Amino acid sequence: IAGITQAPTSQILAAGRRMTLRCTQDMRHNAMYWYRQDLGLGLRLIHYSNTAGTTGKGEVPDGYSVSRANTDDFPLTLASAVPSQTSVYFCASSDSGDADEQFFGPGTRLTVL
């Protein structure tokens, strides 16, 4: 692995289903982030983690949860998907919790029907 990986690349999901988006980095970065990107809008922060064992809410956290059991992994869970969660989801990491240059994963395109 080099950098950040995300899985799946894309997914079509029925409303009401539970879904976990996976994110793994091998750069030993302390901070990790989940964003969603919608057409015409800037990247919006969902949740973040400044270090393993801690998480925080971003601008649009409702309907999403995260965990940070170790440095490398930062999964994002949609407990009960709704159509408004249709979006492209990017995971990112940076070297510190001070939001230094962020490195992004390739993204997950999620469609909720």
Place this chain on the structure above:
Amino acid sequence: GQNIDQPTEMTATEGAIVQINCTYQTSGFNGLFWYQQHAGEAPTFLSYNVLDGLEEKGRFSSFLSRSKGYSYLLLKELQMKDSASYLCAVRDSNYQLIWGAGTKLIIKP
């Protein structure tokens, strides 16, 4: 509220120079970033400004005026591969990035 404004779309000619502007109103300021994002791909870091003035990096330069809440990204000797969206982001008082919607740059031969 916090706000980052950029033009939605710009068009320029191969070999020319283009300036992409960004104005911001945020709760605190701890630096401004520019990222490039090709269609269907992830954003990649271009530049970072925290002090007023111009930062030059090859064909790309970024300028910041904190008193005016203003930045621009200058791209010289445009190449077709520069066709992409350019995202402006400001690090606020909570050290989180607030992102503009991006400027789609179209390069014509």
